[in-house]
Amino acid sequence: MGHHKEQGKVCCYQEEGIDYYETFAPVARLEVVRLLLAFACMKGFKLFHMDVKSVFLNGIVNEEIFVSQPPGFEDHLHPNHVFKKALYGLKQAPRQWYERLSSFLLSHQYERGKVDKTPFIKKYDSAVILVQIYVxxxxxxxxxxQLCEDFVKAMHGEFEMSMMGEFSFFLGLQIKQTKEDIFLCQSKYCNDILKKFVMESCKATTTPMSTNYYLSPEEAGTTVDQTKYRGLIGSLLYLTASRPDIMFVVCLCARFQSCPKESHLKVAKRILKYLKGTTFVGLWYPSYSPIHLVGYSNSDFAGCKLDRKSTSGTCHLLGSSLISWHNKKQACVALSIAELENIVVGSCCAQILWIKQQLEDFGLKVSKVIQDSKQEHSKKHPKDLSPSNRGRL
Structure with missing residues (x-):
């Protein structure tokens, strides 16, 4: 870090090549949060939430940092002086906070996750405490x-904590925890979307998209406001964090953000009409579910009429708890059904192995992993999977 004087004013700058373009923050994947909820429900313990005040001011930087005095708050005795040691606004601030927190937890006999670096686990005999970091x-x-009391006491002794309580609201996700189950939804966020796009008084529909409707670029169609369409798609994409039922149609509408037409906006608004009648739909995690990992994959060979690319989708369950899913049009054109199946099954297996390792970090070894796959042709009806087509890893 350094500083220079320009026209009598002291300015600060970051040296290019040193933490200049990349920013690191301890952000966990949403699959980890859902996996943690399902695991906690199966093990029968509740999750709690705490917040750190002025989090980036807790980081320790190795360089000397100077910033100019804020306009209107200059020291009249030293107007040309600069302040030293301020972290907010620096690209390396989130990383320095993570290093401070991780070093503190590791010094208290916590173990860091091997795959995802944001969870920390401490085991004592048969007891365990799980700590998940998200900035x-x-x-x-x-x-x-006792482990909980030690953790809370240590955190309050090292950092200034602003809140602590039962885990009920996180990044727009509403969590309801009971002894029998956990329910996860985004009803408040859903209502905010309807209000934002003036659709709170619309008539509800029973499906997010018509089965015989086809979307295309439609170069001759009427162009709509690109900013409004992109804002709508972005809002709906985050809603898929707890709504896999709209995943396919939202990803389909997201392909036309560069030049949206009225037909695309019409389909996107139908999703809002569907949400109007399904505001409180979410994910349910029962506590009495068997502990085994199941992965499902599905593919539509050459389903896109524009470029003949295939669409693949996967979902993964821990017992009866849905924790991960995705729907994506493949980047390459599959020349055969066998090639298509290899691509989608490989993607499904990679996610299964990641979840399996994450569970091992939690202290749970999954001995039974099942994968089911199904392939659909664009001109044929899907067929149910027979027991002979079921594979076990």
Missing amino acids: DDIIFGFSND
Whole structure:
């Protein structure tokens, strides 16, 4: 870091090549949060939430940093002086906070996850405490009260904490925890979307998209406001964090953001009409579910009429709890059904292995992993999977 004087004013700058373009923050994947919810429900312990005040001011930087005095708050005795050691606004601030927090937890006998670096686990005999980091938000669950008391005491002794309570709201996700189950939804966020796009009084529909409707670029169609369409698609994409039922149609509408037409906006608004009648739909995680990992994959060979590319989708369940899913048009054109199946099954297996390793970090070894796959042709009806087509890893 350094500083220079320009026209009598002291300015600060970051040296190019040193933490200049890349920014790192301890952000967990949403699959990890859902996996943690399902795991906690199966193990029978509640999750709690705490927040760190002025999180980036807790980081320690190795360089000397100077910033100019804010306009209107200059020191009249030293108007040309600069302040030293400020972290907010620097690209390396999130990384320095993560290093400070991880070093603190590791010094207290916590183990860091091997795949995802944001969870920390501490085991004592048969007891365990799980700590999940998301920038300044800390989610933790425990099976032993003493471990919880030690963790809370240590965190309050090292950092200034602003809140602590039962885990019920996180990044727009609403979580309801009981002894029998956990329910995850985004009803408040859903209502906010309807209000934002003036659709709160619309008539509800029973499906997010018509089965015989086909979307295309439609070069001759009427162009709509690109900013409004992109804002709508972006809002709906985040809603898929707890709504896999709209995943396919939202991803389909997202392909036409460069030049949206009235037909595309009409389909996107139908999704809002569907949400109007399904505001409180979400994910349900039962506590009595068997502990085994199941992965499903499906593919539509040459389903896109524009470029003949295939669409693949996967979903993964821990027992009866849906924790991961995706729907994507493949980047390359599959020349055969066998090639298509290899691509989608490989993607499904990669996600299964990631989830399996994540569960091992939690202290749960999954001995039974099942994968089901199904392939559809664009001109044929899908066929149910027979037991002979079921594969086990």
